[in-house]
Amino acid sequence: MRASRRATAVLVLGAAAIALLSGCYTRSQRVYQRAEAFLAKGDSALAAEEYGRMVAEEPRSALADDALYKLGYLYREDFADPNAAITIYQRLADEYQASPYADNALLWIAYIQRRDLKDPQAVRRTCETVRSRFPDDKRTVARCYLHLVHALYAAGKYKEAVAEAEALEKQFADQPQQAAAAALILAKAAERQSGDPKKTVELYERVLAKYPESYSAAEAKRAIGWIYYGVQTEDQQKVQQALRAAARVIHGVPRFSGGGGSRQQQLAALRSLLAFYRVNLDEQTLLALSGAAFDFLYKSAAPSVGGRRFIRNPFILVAETLGFTTNEWSAPNAEGSFSALAQAITQGRPVLVQQSRPQQRWVVVTGYRPADDQVFFMPPDRDSASVTTKANFLSQWSSSASQGFGSYYQFSICERKHTPEPSEILRETLRTALSAMQGRQIGGVPSGMDAYRALEQDLLSQPSERLPKLLAWRAQQLPELRKCRRAARVFLRQQAGIMPAEKSENLLRAASVFESMEQELDTLAAAIERAGQPTEDGSAADPEAWERAAKQLRFITDLEQQAAALLQQSVSG
Numbered sequence: 001m002r003a004s005r006r007a008t009a010v011l012v013l014g015a016a017a018i019a020l021l022s023g024c025y026t027r028s029q030r031v032y033q034r035a036e037a038f039l040a041k042g043d044s045a046l047a048a049e050e051y052g053r054m055v056a057e058e059p060r061s062a063l064a065d066d067a068l069y070k071l072g073y074l075y076r077e078d079f080a081d082p083n084a085a086i087t088i089y090q091r092l093a094d095e096y097q098a099s100p101y102a103d104n105a106l107l108w109i110a111y112i113q114r115r116d117l118k119d120p121q122a123v124r125r126t127c128e129t130v131r132s133r134f135p136d137d138k139r140t141v142a143r144c145y146l147h148l149v150h151a152l153y154a155a156g157k158y159k160e161a162v163a164e165a166e167a168l169e170k171q172f173a174d175q176p177q178q179a180a181a182a183a184l185i186l187a188k189a190a191e192r193q194s195g196d197p198k199k200t201v202e203l204y205e206r207v208l209a210k211y212p213e214s215y216s217a218a219e220a221k222r223a224i225g226w227i228y229y230g231v232q233t234e235d236q237q238k239v240q241q242a243l244r245a246a247a248r249v250i251h252g253v254p255r256f257s258g259g260g261g262s263r264q265q266q267l268a269a270l271r272s273l274l275a276f277y278r279v280n281l282d283e284q285t286l287l288a289l290s291g292a293a294f295d296f297l298y299k300s301a302a303p304s305v306g307g308r309r310f311i312r313n314p315f316i317l318v319a320e321t322l323g324f325t326t327n328e329w330s331a332p333n334a335e336g337s338f339s340a341l342a343q344a345i346t347q348g349r350p351v352l353v354q355q356s357r358p359q360q361r362w363v364v365v366t367g368y369r370p371a372d373d374q375v376f377f378m379p380p381d382r383d384s385a386s387v388t389t390k391a392n393f394l395s396q397w398s399s400s401a402s403q404g405f406g407s408y409y410q411f412s413i414c415e416r417k418h419t420p421e422p423s424e425i426l427r428e429t430l431r432t433a434l435s436a437m438q439g440r441q442i443g444g445v446p447s448g449m450d451a452y453r454a455l456e457q458d459l460l461s462q463p464s465e466r467l468p469k470l471l472a473w474r475a476q477q478l479p480e481l482r483k484c485r486r487a488a489r490v491f492l493r494q495q496a497g498i499m500p501a502e503k504s505e506n507l508l509r510a511a512s513v514f515e516s517m518e519q520e521l522d523t524l525a526a527a528i529e530r531a532g533q534p535t536e537d538g539s540a541a542d543p544e545a546w547e548r549a550a551k552q553l554r555f556i557t558d559l560e561q562q563a564a565a566l567l568q569q570s571v572s573g
Helices: 002-021 027-040 044-057 064-078 082-095 102-115 120-133 138-154 158-171 176-193 197-210 215-231 236-245 262-276 283-289 303-307 314-321 334-346 390-396 422-437 448-460 467-498 501-531 543-571
Strands: 324-329 351-355 361-369 374-378 386-388 410-416 440-442 445-447
Touching: 027 044, 027 064, 027 440, 044 064, 064 082, 064 102, 082 102, 102 120, 102 138, 120 138, 138 158, 138 176, 158 176, 176 197, 176 215, 197 215, 215 334, 262 283, 262 314, 262 351, 262 361, 283 314, 283 422, 283 467, 303 467, 314 324, 314 410, 314 422, 324 334, 334 351, 334 361, 334 390, 334 410, 374 390, 386 390, 422 448, 422 467, 422 543, 440 448, 445 448, 448 543, 467 501, 501 543
Parallel strands: none
Antiparallel strands: 324 410, 351 361, 351 410, 361 374, 374 386, 440 445
């Protein structure tokens, strides 16, 4: 059932891509784009108004379920209106049952009933709905019943919580994360009820033994440490042993470069992380999988921003295309995010984080020894890990939420759920490429065709005040764009043989278009440089010089559209 919903989402994405590439915007798409723009700017009220208008006026639109899902998020988190959020999620689940968001909508209802309303009986009713609608989706059903277990425990109904936890662990033994969380509740309930430390420790140790790689196991370790500390404070040796049991240092993360721009540094760190999992990618392939080989972002007020953003989180996009499950986390404070980081390290998973000190950079955290107050991490351009104290590490962690990453952001790879065939990876990459090339806004920055139009307007306006920024963009970002198009050409030629003959020919033709684009970008760079030079009498360049630069850009835009059409033909059918 879940696979069919994902397929539906892909078809919707393909249809939207065709419409945007052809320049045909429906009313619902325009309203949706306004909502997205407001959301990217942090204006939740206007975003909610536009999402609501789109659903009210175009309830049959392919974007209606997506708009409802985001509207539910806004009422749940930004507006703190749990009842309104439940009403929105319920409508999504009832009126759009084929949506890929339908199951998550019901799970969010259970979450709100548990966290905000503190109503276990309401959670139970939602669980019954989930079981009836998704009887074959055991993971979704297990997640919902786990909400019920937590709701009962939080309400102090320990006997009922224990009964539901035992049932969940038995019925969903093939869902280890949920089963482990249920087993942890059994131990916590015993700690609250019995007051027998020995029995409680046995239950926590059962979690460790049965689910050693789970988040719950890490929490059980900490609980055991605190029980030892509370029962026998004089025996500090046991506390230290518990802390050392939670310690781990991961080896085998390879060196990575810290050179280049922001995007290049992110991909270099990701490349190192993938190599740790024995997936070795060359730079061209990584640029293609992340969408960077095909995207173009440009903002008049800040032309250099395009060199810092991706169309989507590159870590998740690349890892999931390669068949991995992932975990990302951010928190309002460093201590809150560090808890999740320590769990990942305990489970043997290196973690990517961004540091703001001593300079802005990405590092791979590889170890934590709580007893010795040591955090191990791989900085760029180093063959071995650096070691620092936890307090110092937390102070270096980037607290800013920017470029699509939250504050105190972290990313790790969990496991490889399957190894996709090369043809499957290629098709997903082509879909990413089409998404990157369409015209839209990414966090308030024009991308794809919209970015080309914004740049053309700047050229035709014969910039004077913005001239230094435009010339800096020409010197710094144009070479990066040319490098990305070269990566697109190399990747498509390498992969063309995977596809059937006709589609293979389309990919080779697209690669030739990207090759032409590389040359035309050099011509554009020269045209902008000439237009930006003053004439012999010291006056600004004549309008014809900027018109020639704009004409050259329009030619590049035509090439971009040709390449997009060929890629679309390669994924169609």
